[in-house]
Amino acid sequence: MQVIYLDNNATTRTDPDVLADMLPYMTDLYGNPSSMHTFGGQVHRKIEKAREQVAALINAEPSEIIFTSCGTESDNTAIMSAVEATPRKTHIITTRVEHPAVLNFCHHMGRKARRVTYLSVNNAGQLNIDELIRSLDDDTAVVSIMYANNETGVIFPVEEIAERLDDRGIMFHTDAVQAVGKVPVDVKRLKVTMLSLSGHKIHAPKGIGALYVRKGTRFSPYIIGGHQENSRRAGTENVASIIGLGKAAEIARKGLDEEIRHVSRLRDRLEQALLKTCPDARVNGDTANRLPNTANISFEYIEGEAILLRLNEFNICASSGSACTSGSLEPSHVLRAMGVPYTAVHGSIRFSLSRYTTDEEIDKVIHIMPVIVKELRQLSPFGREKLSCQR
Numbered sequence: 001m002q003v004i005y006l007d008n009n010a011t012t013r014t015d016p017d018v019l020a021d022m023l024p025y026m027t028d029l030y031g032n033p034s035s036m037h038t039f040g041g042q043v044h045r046k047i048e049k050a051r052e053q054v055a056a057l058i059n060a061e062p063s064e065i066i067f068t069s070c071g072t073e074s075d076n077t078a079i080m081s082a083v084e085a086t087p088r089k090t091h092i093i094t095t096r097v098e099h100p101a102v103l104n105f106c107h108h109m110g111r112k113a114r115r116v117t118y119l120s121v122n123n124a125g126q127l128n129i130d131e132l133i134r135s136l137d138d139d140t141a142v143v144s145i146m147y148a149n150n151e152t153g154v155i156f157p158v159e160e161i162a163e164r165l166d167d168r169g170i171m172f173h174t175d176a177v178q179a180v181g182k183v184p185v186d187v188k189r190l191k192v193t194m195l196s197l198s199g200h201k202i203h204a205p206k207g208i209g210a211l212y213v214r215k216g217t218r219f220s221p222y223i224i225g226g227h228q229e230n231s232r233r234a235g236t237e238n239v240a241s242i243i244g245l246g247k248a249a250e251i252a253r254k255g256l257d258e259e260i261r262h263v264s265r266l267r268d269r270l271e272q273a274l275l276k277t278c279p280d281a282r283v284n285g286d287t288a289n290r291l292p293n294t295a296n297i298s299f300e301y302i303e304g305e306a307i308l309l310r311l312n313e314f315n316i317c318a319s320s321g322s323a324c325t326s327g328s329l330e331p332s333h334v335l336r337a338m339g340v341p342y343t344a345v346h347g348s349i350r351f352s353l354s355r356y357t358t359d360e361e362i363d364k365v366i367h368i369m370p371v372i373v374k375e376l377r378q379l380s381p382f383g384r385e386k387l388s389c390q391r
């Protein structure tokens with residue numbers, strides 16, 4: 001049976017054209033891009049082409065792009081660099097709904113004598129910019145706020161935040177891992193200091209990312225060694241994956257408008273159908289301002305994990321808002337920060353689509369979900385109570 005893959009915020013399928021561009025650099029063209037000889041030089045030139053392709057996707061200059069091993073490394077590097085570049089300042093501001101790549105790094109920095117402010121969000125997952133402005137002080141080194149949330153797809157007003165921070169000498173990093181390639185991202189308009197992106201969210205392979213660092217920014221490398229990446233990130237380059245990221249960026253840039261139309265139409269069709277056919281279902285997050293490919297829906301009174309297991313039997317891949325840690329169900333920190341009721345947090349499912357998602361796949365999910373929800377509600381004590389009330 002064919003897999004119906006609606007978990008594209010977790011990772012995406014590598015585009016065949018991306019793989020085709022990469023393969024020669026894993027076989028015949030294996031030279032080291034730092035070598036003096038022509039054999040290595042041709043690899044170096046291809047890496048520089050990839051840098052141009054990635055820069056073009058976010059309207060940056062190629063020299064402002066540093067290749068990293070993943071989105072997590074880009075996030076860690078940005079925050080660490082900002083802190084190291086401003087040694088007299090100890091304050092970091094972030095939000096309660098960041099990905100662990102930022103959140104856990106900030107917890108770590110909090111244990112290293114840094115002061116961290118975690119901004120709250122409202123029921124729709126939106127940030128209160130006044131709270132951010134009130135949190136700023138002369139000791140603030142960096143503000144790190146995600147562009148789009150990986151669980152709900154809610155988009156933060158990064159451009160407005162940058163404007164409010166302008167001229168205060170505070171570095172502004174945005175984790176745009178979920179936004180790049182899904183919505184237009186233009187660093188010249190956004191005026192952020194640093195921006196993270198990741199290859200495997202945009203149909204490039206896993207294990208490759210990039211960090212945009214605005215020209216003129218004081219930068220302190222996180223990985224120290226050789227002079228690769230203009231002495232900003234040491235280590236022999238992951239050549240094939242860099243080339244893959246470049247190609248994926250080019251494909252994403254050229255197809256962005258069409259992809260937005262495609263995934264948002266399918267996402268809306270799925271969402272509207274499920275809200276109609278599944279009682280006590282609700283969408284989590286600001287529906288007016290979110291990624292076009294993401295729907296986070298709570299099916300109250302049942303466990304998200306139970307839904308996922310049943311979907312899995314039909315080869316349908318999605319993800320839940322809870323992570324199963326050490327035998328206990330840990331509800332999503334994002335939905336909890338939004339104040340989503342307990343019964344809804346536990347029954348939340350994230351569907352995330354891609355350019356490969358088809359109408360037929362969405363039809364199958366629309367058909368099967370109400371059956372699964374009804375069946376699980378009959379098994380759950382809360383659900384049975386609700387069903388008997390509805391009769």
Ligand code: PLP
Pocket residue numbers: 009010070071072073075099101146148149150175177178198199200207208209
């Ligand atoms: N930031 C966000 C918002 C993400 O969704 C992810 C991955 O899910 C990351 C960072 C980490 O990226 P990577 O998996 O490339 O380390």
